Amino acid sequence: MRKLIPHLFTVLVTLLLVGVGQVFARPQPNATPTALPTAFTYQGQLMDAGQPADGSYDLTFRLYDALSGGTQIGNAVAISGVAVSQGIFTVQLDFGSAAFTDARYLEIQVGTTTLSPRQPITPVPTALYAASVPWSGVTGVPADLADGDNDTTYSAGVGMALNGTTFRAQGSPYAQVIVVAQSGGDFTSIQAALDSITDASASKPYLVYVAPGVYAERVTMKAYVTIEGAGQEATIIRGTGGGSSNASSATVVGASNATLRNLSVQNDGSGNSFAFGIYNNSSSPAISHVTVTVSGGTANYGIVNNSSSPAISHVTVTASGGTYNYGIANYNSSFPPISHVTVTASGGTYNYGIYNISSSSPTIRDSAITGSTNSIYNNGGTPKVVYSMLNGPYTSGTTCIGIYDATFAPVGCP
Structure with a gap:
């Protein structure tokens, strides 16, 4: 039986940067907005009979909202012929921009074998230090906030810190x-x-x-x-x-x-x-x-x-x-x-x-x-x-x- 041991520490770098990057509100008129990708890098270790696997494997990834049962989020990502060397493989996964609105769990299938249990998706520490984003890079800004003036007052809610007119996440914005x-x-x-x-x-x-x-x-x-x-x-x-x-x-x-x-x-x-x-x-x-x-x-x-x-x-x-x-x-x-x-x-x-x-x-x-x-x-x-x-x-x-x-x-x- 093959066993997959995922390295989740690198999974959510892109996702957490997206979440934190939209909470800063200081206008920076000279910056050019850049769309952030929704794909992220996933690295895992594949064990075959207790030993690191080598070769080419067909892998399928599914995202769920519960550790067991639950509802699948987005479409399955099937990748054929994934190269595995000394047990280590790396793939790019993309479940769309709206996939990570709450706790999520990754189910992995090797060939026709579905591994258990599902793996909880957790944030990485690097993303806790995400830099501020310019006002021009924030999408969906209400009209009454996009008037370019400096007379708006701010207050920090739960989980936020305010320095002047710049908000930053306090601790982690993720549940649990x-x-x-x-x-x-x-x-x-x-x-x-x-x-x-x-x-x-x-x-x-x-x-x-x-x-x-x-x-x-x-x-x-x-x-x-x-x-x-x-x-x-x-x-x-x-x-x-x-x-x-x-x-x-x-x-x-x-x-x-x-x-x-x-x-x-x-x-x-x-x-x-x-x-x-x-x-x-x-x-x-x-x-x-x-x-x-x-x-x-x-x-x-x-x-x-x-x-x-x-x-x-x-x-x-x-x-x-x-x-x-x-x-x-x-x-x-x-x-x-x-x-x-x-x-x-x-x-x-x-x-x-x-x-x-x-x-x-x-x-x-x-x-x-x-x-x-x-x-x-x-x-x-x-x-x-x-x-x-x-x-x-x-x-x-x-x-x-x-x-x-x-x-x-x-x-x-x-």
Whole structure:
């Protein structure tokens, strides 16, 4: 079965520029209006039997007003012979100028196979900084506003900001999208943005976009809410450790049916017994493209899973500087799928890359695990490791396929 993983972050650049570009009202008589196109670029990743596809594929795209069921918006866009290289493809889609008046969901068909679920169309952060548009570039101007005088008074409504006679969107004009930023957003605190959401559900998911900056706070995730940063080097959530081995010592506390992506999580445990980067207790969020750095405490944990099985992919975890350092620690029947992850535990007396106890058995693929005490430690766990590097001793109970050490020499599991 083929699986399509869309990269929605680039989908709405053109659309959001159109929406924001029509709210500025300062006349600029020398400018020439230019019609904006309605097409936008869509990039996706096509997986065939778990591997990136290569070749030519027939793709069909449909736009709906609901995650399931609902009404199709506009016509289907069928594109034959789309070139796919290493799983990546790029197409131009055009559903018309009136397609994006409300929440929309994209359905994708590969050949005769329709993929599920549909993908929510979300705005991109670049469009939040759209420049002003000249008065001559605004269409449908009422006659009483187009008289060329300067005696009109203005007031900003909800979601708008007014500087002199120029309006700008405050935060995001899209429903179910909240912007956190040092200035100009809906909130300056990630947690305040999450606390404002009271009706998130499977049919009404939210996106909290976090603009570049360092946010010193503890963040507790919320179900059906995606927290997305501007990049691992741009958006940083920074916390401190504590004296207890629980969420009070964590920077981010996980929730099921939630996503954390495209940012960094840091915890400085200096002077504290415990420091946790991400703490999951009976919760299984999706964590992707995140850098987790924890140091300074007596016991430092990059990611803790207690009776939790979060999907962890394209994540870099570093735990260092304490007596005990754990990259990813799995307790009490935790079974997280782990892929394309780099884990390093170093600098302490005891350093564990991935630590599994009490019947915890992760599946690890295409990863690099380093721990000077144990790259993988098992006590009642039976993890599976496939095509990965293990740099450091590992204990019995591990099932291995295609494993090698730091010198790229093949190794077998005990």
